[in-house]
Amino acid sequence: xxKRSLFILTMAACLCATAAADAPDTQPxxxxxxxxxxxxxxxxxxxxxxxxxxxxxxxxQAYLDARxxxxxxxxxxxxxxSVTPKVTxxxxxxxxxxxxxxxxxxxxxxxxxxxxxxxxxxCSLTLVADVPALAEALAxxxxxxxxGDKVKAGDFKKLAADKKGQILLAAGESAPEAQEAWSPPIxxxxxxxxxxxxxxxxxxxxxxxxxxxxxxxxxxxxDAYKDALSRLARRVRGMQISPKVTVADFVAASDDxxxxxxxxxxxxxxxxxxxxxxxxxxxxxxxxxxxxVYMSIRSWSRMHNRKAPQAQMDALEERxxxxxxxxxxxxxxxxxxxxxVTNASPEMLKRLSLASMRPAWMGRVERAEGTAAQxxxxxxxxxxxxxxxxxxxxxxxxxxxxVLDLPVGEQTTMRELMGASEPIRAWVAAYPLDARVVEGxxxxxDDGRITLTIEVELGPMWEGLLRYxxxxxxxxx
Numbered sequence: 032x033x034k035r036s037l038f039i040l041t042m043a044a045c046l047c048a049t050a051a052a053d054a055p056d057t058q059p060x061x062x063x064x065x066x067x068x069x070x071x072x073x074x075x076x077x078x079x080x081x082x083x084x085x086x087x088x089x090x091x092q093a094y095l096d097a098r099x100x101x102x103x104x105x106x107x108x109x110x111x112x113s114v115t116p117k118v119t120x121x122x123x124x125x126x127x128x129x130x131x132x133x134x135x136x137x138x139x140x141x142x143x144x145x146x147x148x149x150x151x152x153x154c155s156l157t158l159v160a161d162v163p164a165l166a167e168a169l170a171x172x173x174x175x176x177x178x179g180d181k182v183k184a185g186d187f188k189k190l191a192a193d194k195k196g197q198i199l200l201a202a203g204e205s206a207p208e209a210q211e212a213w214s215p216p217i218x219x220x221x222x223x224x225x226x227x228x229x230x231x232x233x234x235x236x237x238x239x240x241x242x243x244x245x246x247x248x249x250x251x252x253x254d255a256y257k258d259a260l261s262r263l264a265r266r267v268r269g270m271q272i273s274p275k276v277t278v279a280d281f282v283a284a285s286d287d288x289x290x291x292x293x294x295x296x297x298x299x300x301x302x303x304x305x306x307x308x309x310x311x312x313x314x315x316x317x318x319x320x321x322x323x324v325y326m327s328i329r330s331w332s333r334m335h336n337r338k339a340p341q342a343q344m345d346a347l348e349e350r351x352x353x354x355x356x357x358x359x360x361x362x363x364x365x366x367x368x369x370x371x372v373t374n375a376s377p378e379m380l381k382r383l384s385l386a387s388m389r390p391a392w393m394g395r396v397e398r399a400e401g402t403a404a405q406x407x408x409x410x411x412x413x414x415x416x417x418x419x420x421x422x423x424x425x426x427x428x429x430x431x432x433x434v435l436d437l438p439v440g441e442q443t444t445m446r447e448l449m450g451a452s453e454p455i456r457a458w459v460a461a462y463p464l465d466a467r468v469v470e471g472x473x474x475x476x477d478d479g480r481i482t483l484t485i486e487v488e489l490g491p492m493w494e495g496l497l498r499y500x501x502x503x504x505x506x507x508x
Contacts, residue, residue: 093154093205094147095458095495101158101203102138102457108199109134109165114186120169126179128450133176135449135460136431137168140424142201155204162199166191213314216303226304228252235308242379243311247371255315256301258363263299263317264292265488266359267324273346278328281343285336294331298323302360310382311367318360325351364494378501385440385500385507392437393493398469398486399433401426405479418481419473426485427463434459437489439496442508448496452503458495463487 110121124130142160170187177184214235217226228239228248239248268279282290299319306313329347332339366386372379403421406414435446449456465487472484500507 090149090154092494092498093149094156096205096498097147097154097156097203098144098461098464099203099454099457099495099499100205101144101156101201102135102142102461103453104203105138105142105158105160105199105201106131106135106453106457108201109138109169112162112166112190112194114169114182114190118181118186123169123173123177123179123182126177126181129176130172131453132435132446132449132456132460133172134169135453135456136428137172138457139461139464140427141165141168153205155202158201158203160199160201162194162197163191165199166194212307212309213305214308216305216316218303219301225252225301228304228306231306232308235306238308239306239311242372242374243367244371244373247311247367250371251311251313251365251367252304252315254365255304255313255363256317258365259301259315259317259361260293260296260299260363262361262363263296263319263359266361267292267295270321270324270359272328272350273343276343276346281328281332281336281339284339285332286338287335290331290335295324295327297327310379311372312364312386313367314362314364316360316362318358321357321359322351324359382497382500386497388440388507390438390493393490395489396486397430397433397489398484399426399430399463400472400482400484401429402476402480402482405475405481419483422481422483423468423485426483427466430463430466430485430487431460434462434489434492440507443505447505448503448507451505452499454499454502455496458499459492462492462495465491 110119110124112120114120114123124134138160141164142158145157145159147154147156166187170184170191173182173187174184214231217228217230219226220230228236231239243251268277268282270278272278272281278292278295282292296319299317301315301317303316304313325347329344329351332344332347366383369375369380369383369387372383375383401422402425403418406418435444435449437445439445439448445459449459463485466485467487469484469486472482474482476482
């Protein structure tokens with residue numbers, strides 16, 4: 032048992048590296064965005080000279096937007112499947128929006144992302160899903176949540192048998208116009224400490240001068256930079272001091288466990304800004320040298336972490352010596368405050384009003400546990416790996432269920448929002464693909480089942496809600 036438990040820990044740790052190469056399996060919750068980032072870097076070298084226009088935030092958003100559209104396309108194809116000669120899946124789902132939401136929650140675990148391609152202004156990707164697996168999922172949904180009499184769970188079971196070996200392919204592409212609405216990255220001019228709107232294209236400059244006063248402009252620029260620093264701080268928390276100790280672990284064991292990690296970012300600088308030419312949003316890019324971060328941590332530890340193990344301090348010194356000029360970067364986004372806006376259209380005010388609602392859960396990390404049956408003794412390592420993947424997918428579904436009751440505004444929940452917008456359903460349902468397995472959570476229980484826990488930051492989810500708010504058929508209150 033001890034040997035098998037050790038193998039589970041090893042397999043879960045390397046799940047990200049092995050799953051992408053395994054075509055028959057769906058992509059597990061821990062790999063999607065990392066795979067997109069890696070492939071994006073590879074694609075960047077082969078694309079046109081305009082590729083550097085991508086910022087880290089824009090590249091990630093393009094991937095997420097394309098992924099959302101692909102899942103919307105996949106859901107549309109599922110609806111056209113015939114369950115009986117007279118009833119389609121669409122007729123079945125018409126019973127309630129809860130059935131639509133239940134289907135969308137299942138799709139990320141049933142579809143595999145085949146590839147991502149990055150072009151100067153957009154990202155595109157393809158999904159593949161097994162029709163029998165989709166039909167089996169619909170049978171489960173029917174048995175658990177369907178109140179009508181048009182179809183029975185057995186009808187979906189029969190569909191699964193009839194469609195054996197058939198697949199669905201779905202494609203998604205980020206909207207080029209969403210990228211074109213941003214100005215090119217504006218860097219500080221020679222002799223200046225920060226980028227300036229006055230260096231933006233004339234169209235962008237005119238839009239901001241018409242709709243936002245000087246105080247509002249300055250405030251949103253500062254807020255965007257603060258958001259970038261906040262994202263940098265989250266990255267710093269996950270950086271390694273030693274192979275098994277992160278900055279967060281190192282701080283938590285000190286005499287000052289509540290320290291604000293942002294104090295390690297004093298050497299950061301703002302490298303560029305982008306401004307929307309059709310909305311009052313600013314994007315700020317910030318970076319810091321790794322050596323500067325580790326030196327700040329060392330200075331702090333001499334005062335507040337004097338009992339740190341010598342091995343950790345030696346590892347910290349080694350990272351300072353090897354830091355060279357390597358940097359980490361992050362990009363933040365902020366919206367202008369409504370009180371500083373002038374000559375605004377109703378659509379502009381609606382977008383800014385929602386952006387100003389920033390819910391309290393934005394700073395939270397949500398966790399969920401998943402389980403799967405342990406393979407029989409003597410089964411191959413491949414069977415155990417698939418069981419771990421199954422547990423990760425189960426955790427992803429549980430994570431979405433927990434998200435459904437999050438408040439959005441004072442009178443609206445995420446469940447209501449998902450029921451009123453298909454892109455939002457797809458965005459939220461696919462969000463656990465960005466989750467990571469919590470180290471040390473993988474184990475075999477007394478009942479012989481494999482369990483693990485995944486976690487994901489909720490903050491970036493809000494960006495998607497802002498992006499797709501125009502598709503929502505209800506007013507967020």
